Amino acid sequence: MNVTTTRGWDEFMEGIWKQNPTFVMILGMCPTLAVTVSAVNALSMGISTALVLIASCGLVSMMRNVTPKEVRIAVYIVIIATFVTAVDYAIQAISLALYDALGAFIQLIVVNCIILGRAEAHAAKNPPIPAMVNAAGMGAGFTIGLLSLGVVREILGAGTLFGVSLFGASFQPWVIMVLPPGGFFVLGSWLLFFAWLERRKQRKLAETAENV
Amino acid sequence: MSETAFQIFVNALLANNFVLAMFLGLCPFLGVSGKLDTAFPMGVATTFVMLVASLCAYGLNLLLSAFHLEFLRLISYIVIIASAVQLVEMVLKKYSPALFRALGIYLPLITTNCAVLGVALFQTAREYNFLQSMVFSLGGGAGFTLALVLMASVRERLQLSNVPEVAQGTALSLMLAGILSLSFMGFAGLGG
Amino acid sequence: MNADLHQLAAQSTPTAAMIKTLGLVSAICGLIIVGAYQLTFDAVADNKRIATERAVFKVLPAAKSIAEFVALPAGGMEKIGTGETPAGAVKFFAAYDGDGKLAGIAAEGGAKGYADTVRIMFGYQPECQCVVGIGVVSMRETPGIGDKILTDKDFLANFTELDAKLNAELKALANEVKTVKHGSKTNPWQIDAISGATITSRAVGKAINDSAQVLLPKIVPALEQLKAKS
Numbered sequence: 234m235n236v237t238t239t240r241g242w243d244e245f246m247e248g249i250w251k252q253n254p255t256f257v258m259i260l261g262m263c264p265t266l267a268v269t270v271s272a273v274n275a276l277s278m279g280i281s282t283a284l285v286l287i288a289s290c291g292l293v294s295m296m297r298n299v300t301p302k303e304v305r306i307a308v309y310i311v312i313i314a315t316f317v318t319a320v321d322y323a324i325q326a327i328s329l330a331l332y333d334a335l336g337a338f339i340q341l342i343v344v345n346c347i348i349l350g351r352a353e354a355h356a357a358k359n360p361p362i363p364a365m366v367n368a369a370g371m372g373a374g375f376t377i378g379l380l381s382l383g384v385v386r387e388i389l390g391a392g393t394l395f396g397v398s399l400f401g402a403s404f405q406p407w408v409i410m411v412l413p414p415g416g417f418f419v420l421g422s423w424l425l426f427f428a429w430l431e432r433r434k435q436r437k438l439a440e441t442a443e444n445v
Numbered sequence: 446m447s448e449t450a451f452q453i454f455v456n457a458l459l460a461n462n463f464v465l466a467m468f469l470g471l472c473p474f475l476g477v478s479g480k481l482d483t484a485f486p487m488g489v490a491t492t493f494v495m496l497v498a499s500l501c502a503y504g505l506n507l508l509l510s511a512f513h514l515e516f517l518r519l520i521s522y523i524v525i526i527a528s529a530v531q532l533v534e535m536v537l538k539k540y541s542p543a544l545f546r547a548l549g550i551y552l553p554l555i556t557t558n559c560a561v562l563g564v565a566l567f568q569t570a571r572e573y574n575f576l577q578s579m580v581f582s583l584g585g586g587a588g589f590t591l592a593l594v595l596m597a598s599v600r601e602r603l604q605l606s607n608v609p610e611v612a613q614g615t616a617l618s619l620m621l622a623g624i625l626s627l628s629f630m631g632f633a634g635l636g637g
Numbered sequence: 638m639n640a641d642l643h644q645l646a647a648q649s650t651p652t653a654a655m656i657k658t659l660g661l662v663s664a665i666c667g668l669i670i671v672g673a674y675q676l677t678f679d680a681v682a683d684n685k686r687i688a689t690e691r692a693v694f695k696v697l698p699a700a701k702s703i704a705e706f707v708a709l710p711a712g713g714m715e716k717i718g719t720g721e722t723p724a725g726a727v728k729f730f731a732a733y734d735g736d737g738k739l740a741g742i743a744a745e746g747g748a749k750g751y752a753d754t755v756r757i758m759f760g761y762q763p764e765c766q767c768v769v770g771i772g773v774v775s776m777r778e779t780p781g782i783g784d785k786i787l788t789d790k791d792f793l794a795n796f797t798e799l800d801a802k803l804n805a806e807l808k809a810l811a812n813e814v815k816t817v818k819h820g821s822k823t824n825p826w827q828i829d830a831i832s833g834a835t836i837t838s839r840a841v842g843k844a845i846n847d848s849a850q851v852l853l854p855k856i857v858p859a860l861e862q863l864k865a866k867s
Contacts (some may be wrong), residue, residue, distance in 0.1 A: 257617050262471035271674050274581045296662065304655045310556075311528060314520040315666035317672035321519070326680035330690045333775065337566045342520050344557040346472055391780070403533040408781045414630065417623030424616035431610055452749065461753060516674045520666070631754050633779075 241366050246420035247362065248370030253421075254347045255378025256427050257290060261347040264338045266416035267377060270396050274334050275383025276376065285316045286348050290356035292316075297357050308344070309352045317342045343368025347375060385419050386410045450580040453573075457584030459632035463560050464592035465625055469585075471558030474593060475618050484597035485590065490533060492586025494555050495564050497529040498522075499582035502565035503575060522565045523556075530556045560589055565624050597626060656861070693730050694762030696770035697741040698821035700732030706863070708855040709835035727852050731863045732760075739763065739864045742856065745774060746848030753777040753787075757844050761801060761853070763860055767825075768799040768845060776837075792831045792838065800825035801849050808854050816842030 254260045262283070269275045292312050293300075300308050321339050327331050332339070342348070352370055356364040387393055390410030392400045409415050463469045468492070477487045503520055509518055534552050537545045545552070555561060564585050567576040599621055608617060693703050707726040729744040742763065747756040756774040756823060761767070771793075778784050788797055801809040804811040816839040819832035830838035856863070 240815065259475065260472070262475065263468050266471065267468035293667070299658055299661070301652070301655050301658060304659060306556075307524070307527065307656065310523055311520060311659075311662055311666055314523045317668050318516060318519050318670050322516070322673045322681065325684065326677035327840070329684045331746040332551055337563060337570065340563060340566055341469075341559045342560050343519060343523050344559050346554075346557055349557055406449070406781060411626070411780055412630065413468065414623045414626040417619050418466065421616050421619035421623060424614075424619060425612060428611050428616060488745075516670055520670070 244367045245370035248374040253374040261345045267384040270411045271387045272383040275379040279376025279379040286368045288316045289313045290364045291309045292362035293352045293356040294361040454584035458588040463585045464589045465629045470558045478596040481597045484593045488590025488593045495582045495586045498526045501525045527556050543557040680774040695745040695772045697732045699734045699740040702731045702736045703730045746844035748843035751836045766802045795828045812851040814846040
């Protein structure tokens with residue numbers, strides 16, 4: 234079970250690009266849309282989720298040989314809930330303002346499909362180190378997904394980025410972007426963009442195939 | 446907070462619709478909203494689970510507060526919800542096998558539906574009393590069903606129309622959801 | 638938690654292995670949760686205290702320290718931390734200035750705004766029997782419209798000396814605190830609404846009124862108790 238560096242790197246990159254949880258697998262939509270009104274919120278949510286993901290996958294993987302099949306989901310959920318509770322307290326200890334901004338969505342990390350999905354599909358079948366590397370990749374991919382929404386929404390909806398004003402006082406914020414519909418629109422646009430990229434790539438491939 | 450039961454219901458149903466304004470339960474919202482036949486039963490099943498979960502969570506919270514064990518709240522809520530889903534699954538399997546098959550994979554997924562855990566967490570955070578909690582979960586479930594049914598009807602229509610290839614799939618669903626959400630914003634201020 | 642898990646296990650086929658695993662998992666998880674709780678307990682408590690103090694100091698700028706009290710349903714009050722708080726008790730803060738003199742009273746209130754409940758904190762000054770400042774605890778009002786209640790200077794000017802006198806029997810406010818349409822404020826107990834954000838302004842007025850109606854009749858007759866307990 235020796236993992237070479239390249240394989241580890243591939244595992245990591247898989248979560249960021251090929252199986253990006255936000256843009257490719259469309260998982261964990263609730264926090265993706267709910268907390269991305271600003272880049273700071275998006276980043277902290279992404280990091281919290283990634284931490285829970287890594288820790289849970291590690292523990293699930295360590296316990297994989299002693300977990301009977303019938304109760305595995307219960308075991309996973311309890312493990313995930315544990316780490317979410319820990320992260321919940323950690324965020325309260327770090328900053329109450331942040332805790333209030335993220336609201337119930339920190340505790341709702343428990344029901345984020347990404348984590349249960351990773352635990353079931355990957356961590357339960359692999360040793361701890363690769364499982365955690367894979368989880369880290371997924372977490373990073375999710376964070377990137379959240380950030381790309383948060384940045385766009387904050388710039389358009391409030392004219393700021395990480396709280397720093399970009400356009401000066403004369404900027405008229407596009408308020409709808411920080412309201413619920415804006416979340417749907419921005420994510421929809423990102424997906425459109427990626428679908429367009431994918432199609433262009435395929436057309437190019439087809440063209441080169443014809444030329445040869 | 447002295448919100449009346451009616452205010453809470455209208456709020457959870459329309460003004461703060463669980464799916465379109467609070468972003469709870471988006472996975473089934475995007476996943477099961479393809480056909481009207483499955484969307485409605487899914488909504489009803491979720492509503493039922495929400496009601497049971499809210500009931501259990503209320504009792505559980507009393508118990509945990511009495512022993513000052515608040516840090517176990519999250520973990521016990523999720524265990525209770527998982528059990529409630531199992532219960533609904535067994536009941537459905539016995540009394541309506543056809544529906545059980547139609548809902549298929551999505552039934553166990555109710556466990557990981559944020560709307561269910563959301564109801565439990567929000568009613569605790571807002572310190573609702575028993576009646577308020579029940580009405581809140583009922584309104585939330587009805588709102589979830591409403592959003593699901595609306596979305597399914599629109600998507601059934603869309604199958605007949607000519608959509609650019611690049612926009613098909615989730616991107617289109619999200620844009621639709623955005624427009625629905627925009628129209629639901631018109632309900633804000635209702636029941637105030 | 639253990640009981641819950643075992644119950645879960647009993648629903649599926651109960652075997653020793655399952656129970657053993659679930660027991661092991663719950664033991665590990667219990668340790669992690671309790672550890673995290675203990676580790677962060679002080680920091681969280683500190684943060685909460687600082688946040689509350691900051692909110693109170695904002696509505697009562699003269700304040701330097703605070704004490705938490707509850708007003709009892711039957712009238713009178715007691716300091717928080719002395720036994721169980723009875724049902725129906727209302728929490729409020731007594732704020733003291735640098736010399737230990739009572740600088741004012743701060744309390745929270747909430748009312749339904751445009752999108753969701755608007756929760757505010759207001760400061761009350763016993764000498765003038767008036768509300769002298771407000772701050773928002775939480776709200777989800779429309780950015781750029783409803784959140785003007787935080788920034789609109791004319792609106793905030795309502796709360797430099799908002800009349801909240803009690804009536805002769807000390808049972809209720811002499812005049813209800815009420816939000817009126819923009820530009821039609823005539824009495825000191827009225828709040829001039831922000832034009833275009835009337836619903837949110839009205840929520841602020843209602844929140845103050847509801848809270849003050851309950852709280853002030855109980856604590857004003859017993860103000861001496863607060864002054865003494867600095």
